[in-house]
Amino acid sequence: MQKESSSTDRYRDSKPIDSPVHCLVVGGGAAGLLAAGQAALAGADVLVLEKMSRPGRKLAITGKGRCNLTNVAPITEFIDHFGPTGSFLRQAFHRYFTSDLLEFLQELGVATVTERGGRVFPASGGAPEVVTALLRWLERCGAAVRTGAPVERLLITDQAVTGVVCNGTVLPCSTLILATGGASYPLTGSTGDGYRLAEQAGHRLVPVRPALVPLITEGEWAGRAAGLQLRNTRVQLYISGRKQAEAFGELTFMQFGLSGPVILTLSGRAVDALRQRLEVHLVLDLKPGLDEKKLDARLIRDFEQRHREPLDSVLRGLLPQELVPIALELNGLAPDRLAGTVRSVERKQLRHWLKNWRLRIVGHRPMAEAIVTAGGVDTREVDPRTMGSRLVRGLFFAGEILDLQADTGGYNLQAAFSTGWLAGRAAAAG
Template sequence: MTNKSRIIVIGGGAAGMMAAGAAAATGARVLLLEKMQQPGRKLAITGKGRCNLTNICEIREFIEHFGKNGKFLRQTFHHFFNRELVDFFAGNGLETVTERGGRVFPASGKAPEVVKIMRDWLQKSGVTVRFNSPVEELLLKDKKLAGVMVKGEEFPAAAVVLATGGKSYPKTGSTGDGYRLAESCGHTIIALRPALVPLICAENHTRAAQGLTLRNIAVTLFINQKKTSRLFGEILFTADGVSGPTILTLSHQVVSNLESGDQVEIELDLKPALDEKKLDTRLIRDFHKRGKEDMESILRGLLPRELLSACLQMTGIDPQRQGHHVTTQERKRLRSWLKGLRLQISGYRPLDEAIITAGGVSLKEINPKTMASLRLDNLFIAGELLDLQADTGGYNLQAAFSTGHLAGISAASLII
């Protein structure tokens, strides 16, 4: 086989490594070009370093996590889905565990192990990998791709898989090159925006709580004062707002609402296990029992230390006020604050800090049965570069692995 009959995969992330290995497993000659010194830099930091590989839920539910574009993935998932992914890793020596919410992780809890398994698999499959090789241009000849250009050098190919990822966390290598490369072949790029991104609060009351994580919190989203969704789980206070799983999940909707100029607020129920009445009884008891202590000290029994100043500021209660002297009005304000801490959302963090880049190559220009470009016969596109984005829970990586696998097999079928 000559260089002209090989497949070039651009990008050594989850999608690109899977595409390269799957193509090589069918007997194709494959060259993987990765711009960084190592592959899988993003993969190695996923899931807070634990890598949430996939989710064991059924296809129908899985697809719902991608919103309206999810149906594009139906055929891809019929080709290679969560069971196949778990079996693939088991076959290559990676044990997995399934946790709450169907989330699948490596049993070791170490994301870099996933990268190592993929690297070893590429080597075993006979894929040639070149690092420090940023693809700068796609070479077109007679309305077909003839190869790619890296640092002024031409690399001929019979088919190309473009899997350069999104534009978030650029230090991992995902700097958005693929959007320009796809555009150069006539593809449409749906406007890029951050998804799964921390939110910025208008007021700075909660700044002192930076770094604090609260579990078992109910978060309600209000758009133009109307309750639109409610989630239960974890929230993290940041330097200028909020993050954590519940917030990241809501962020996709929030970003589009903010873009439309809507008023966005979130309400935190810090005591979801107590209804208003039970909470009131608890407050009366505490104020009575600890009547000689000041509010700052009493509140320490009810709240993490980091939230004390926000609570006192927002309820207007004097920190020196003794338990015995707390008025009914003050108790009411405190109760309302604990059950409904309202934060106005004024913005979101930039694309760099988003877990996912929303938008990307228009799905209307990709064949969902093969991942082939409808613009050029021998171009295949996979992974986050496509206009696909899902909630947290392992859905995004599965989409990268599945589209990568299908793109690799389809590219190989062109030349074998």
Template sequence: MKIYDIAVIGAGPAGCMAAIQGAQQGKNVILLEKNDQIGYKLSLTANRRCNLTNTATMDVFLEKFGRRGSFYRDAFSKFSNQDLMNFFKTHDLELTEEQEGRIFPITEKARSVVEVLEKVLNEEKVKLISNFRLKHLNKISHVFKLASTKGELVNAYKVIIATGGVTYGFTGSTGDGLTIAKFLGHNITDLKPGGVPLLVREEWIHQLKGVTLENVGLTIRHSGKKIDLPRGNLLLTHFGVSGPIILDMSHVIVGLMEKHGDLKLYIDFKPEIRKDALGIMLMEDFQEHPKKV
């Protein structure tokens, strides 16, 4: 039976890029995906528009990962946000920059990103097997044996686990990779939410679902303490709040909730204007347009 140089488990963005890089280095690569298509979760991101990356500096990127951000410095040095943008531009996908440096495909379709990955995988002759759900992974001598739930068998000298974490189960992100890693002897740290929207108890928020508040100030309060979050866009949903700033800061907010329970979120609709100045502006507007106010 054929033995591949590299078997990549999971055809999300990380798995696809790993397979492409391996093939470009002259390796014989096979990519195994449990869904019937690659990039399933990727095709749903940012309301199906796909926020590819950001134009921020490396220091800002590392800061977003918190205290352990420096761990990623070497990886980002080898393949940066600029490298990622150049990759897609080289393969004829133009990009556009939006507020706060967010990068999207100019088509505004996540599917365009997936199509580039499909094209490059094909060009680099990466073998793709869809509907392959891993059941067993064992190493015998110098070869890994990968068996699917359907009895399919793949042999490889190296294995890359790129299955993602535990997110939306219907996309395939059910934590399979964590189970595999643990079986192979790796320690799994406690899992915590990150990059997630937040639930809000007040029902008036739910009634405003779909409304975006641009460049608002946000403050978290607990136990008499106040924590100011960066300014940004806030999206009101049928269950609570989301948007770039909430997703970026959710790991911090979730950590506070674990320590202090429910938190209070305050929204400053005009953070660039002081409270007393805003009061004067509203009073003047009322006097000039009483019916409007």
């Protein structure tokens, strides 16, 4: 009985590497796979070049393996989550948006569920299901995939793309889509190769830096609570003493500092400020459900009713156990001091700290730990109607290689699908 070939072998043998094609797609992630399928459906001869041993590796681990596909927020709100460059996506979203993606996934047999915050996930809870479904669809569309195929350089003649050099071999094409991703999660193949290729084509890069990344705090305080997760916390970002943003949600104390959705949401501005050598602080409101007056009343009541108990015991009714010794130490209160002996000025200081725990941010974790990459190909040099280069004919971009980055919640992956859909359609017509 003949041994069945592996999926990797099938991809490697799917098309001779030196065969000319109409459309080459560099990168087999979310944007690249959707672009390739759409170009094939539009009648183009398509070949995907993926440098890793299998496509979709980053997609298979996104959302901690659950794959936050998109969000049900309306387009205007969606665009707001991308900040200054969000308006570039308006036309792509109007052409292919959440409802289109969900209908497409349903056709592929991928059921979805909508969870808190409008986040959409596969009902199975597994990102690999999405990758498998996309690859099967791609095969039905007639697009070929070649793995172990890193692109070394682009071939450009008279400001028009004519092919690439891949594994030392020239591969001609009429149109080319760069969908190589960013520089985060390098073990999945996202190592910033596309930036080098874009620069070779003459495109300007907005400085690349990590986004949606954990932050490093000064001192030992966060590390002493390492592993603690808070579900409902308000966090304010201060840059050079001025409040710039705030977010509400979950955070996690780490040995080095802070992580979790609320921290990742604020991290982009923090990283940019640190790059400018500005002073950055996060201010944590540990009791967001109580205003200053109600919290003061709560402290007075607890201290009076439990006046014979030590403070470290009384404060466990207000704070997780891990934070009690930190709260007492930062406010100069002994853990064995009786609650009834706390003076008014000391109580007010503690109350203020509970609503305004200030932590200085001194750095961020490396690019390898970032969920997405900020910066990339300057969107001013890309036509938002087609994702086509304004500098080189036949060259298109899709996904994270572009200077587009949003908060967590499915926004970034939807942008990858939308720009991939648009680039694929336009490249097939080119």
